[in-house]
Amino acid sequence: MKVVSYHQYGPPEVLKIEDRPKPIPKDNEVLVRVYATTVTSGDTRLRSSNFPGIAWLIVRLVYGLFTPKKKVLGHEFAGVVEAVGKEVRKFAPGDEVLGTPTGLETGSYAEYLSIPENRSKGVLGLKPKSLDFNEAAALPVGGMTALYLLQKAAIQKGQKVLIYGASGSVGSIALQIAKAKGAIVTAVCSSTNFEMVQSLGADELIDYKSQDYSMLGTQYDIVLDAVGKSSKTKAKKILKKEGQFVSVAGITKPKQEHLDALCRLAKEGKIKPYLSKVYPLNQIVAAHEYVDLGHKKGNIAIDMKP
Structure with a gap:
C-alpha cells in the first residue's frame, strides 16, 4: 500500500x-x-x-x-x-x-x-x-473539538456566542453546531472570509484586522477561541457575569459520544x-x-x- x-x-x-x-x-x-x-x-x-x-x-x-x-x-x-x-x-x-x-x-x-x-x-x-x-x-478532529468546547460552555438556545477564528476548521464547524443549538453567533475572521461564514449561518461579522472584538461593547454568553490566539482576560471584557470562555489552547477530551453526536447532526443536515x-x-x-x-x-x- x-x-x-x-x-x-x-x-x-x-x-x-x-x-x-x-x-x-x-x-x-x-x-x-x-x-x-x-x-x-x-x-x-x-x-x-x-x-x-x-x-x-x-x-x-x-x-x-x-x-x-x-x-x-x-x-x-x-x-x-x-x-x-x-x-x-x-x-x-x-x-x-x-x-x-x-x-x-x-x-x-x-x-x-x-x-x-x-x-x-x-x-x-x-x-x-x-x-x-x-x-x-x-x-472528526475539528468537529469533536468544537462540540466538546461548546458542551463545556453549556451552550443553550438563544445565547449569544462569539467565535474567534470562525473560518478555520474548528471555528467553521463550531459556528454550525452553535446555530443548530439555537444560538445567535458572531463570527470573528478576516473580511475576505465573511461570505464563507455567512453561508454557514453567522448572524454578525467582525473583521479581526480592523476591529478589536473586546472593545465593541456587546455582551456574550460564550466566547470560543477556535485558533488559540485570544485570551480569557480579553474575553472577560465582553462576557456576561456568568459567561464562559473556552479555547482550543486548553486541554480537550473528545470521545466517541462526540463523534456520534456529530454524525447525527450531519444526518439531520445541520452541519457539514x-x-x-x-x-x-x-x-x-x-x-x-x-x-x-x-x-x-x-x-x-x-x-x-x-
Whole structure:
C-alpha cells in the first residue's frame, strides 16, 4: 500500500510517498481502505516541529527528539471497511466509516488502516450518507473539538456566542453546531472570509484586522477561541457575569459520544465540514505548503479514493 511518511522534521518536502505492506486485521480489528484524509494544522506542526517556547522540547520528547517516532502523519479519515476480524460485531465489510487513527502505529496518510473495534483512545463510526468521503474525513478532529468546547460552555438556545477564528476548521464547524443549538453567533475572521461564514449561518461579522472584538461593547454568553490566539482576560471584557470562555489552547477530551453526536447532526443536515481545497495524494506536499501559509478556510482534504 501507499503511505506518506517523513523521516526527519522540516518543510513539506520531507514528505515522501512510500510502499509498505498492507496490514492484516487481527481478530478484534477492522481493516479500512482509506478514501480520504485531511491536512490539519496539527499535521503541519508535527512535520515541521514548529512549536513555541518550551512546548518544542516537550513535543520532541513525546514524538521523537531527533527524528519522528511515528513516521506517518494524518489525524482523521473516511473510508470503506474491507475486512473484519472474527470478534468484530459493530462493523461489516462494505460499511462506510470515519474516525481518527489515535493510538495506531501509523496516521491516516495511508491507503489502509487496521483498527481495533474498541479502543481507549481514538474513534470510529459509520459515515453519514449526507457527507461525501472528503467531507466526512474532515469531521472528526475539528468537529469533536468544537462540540466538546461548546458542551463545556453549556451552550443553550438563544445565547449569544462569539467565535474567534470562525473560518478555520474548528471555528467553521463550531459556528454550525452553535446555530443548530439555537444560538445567535458572531463570527470573528478576516473580511475576505465573511461570505464563507455567512453561508454557514453567522448572524454578525467582525473583521479581526480592523476591529478589536473586546472593545465593541456587546455582551456574550460564550466566547470560543477556535485558533488559540485570544485570551480569557480579553474575553472577560465582553462576557456576561456568568459567561464562559473556552479555547482550543486548553486541554480537550473528545470521545466517541462526540463523534456520534456529530454524525447525527450531519444526518439531520445541520452541519457539514467546509472544504476549501481538495488535493490528490500525490500532491500532499502542495497541500502542506498551502496550510503552512496560515490562511486556510475550513478544511483541506486529501482524496485517496481508489
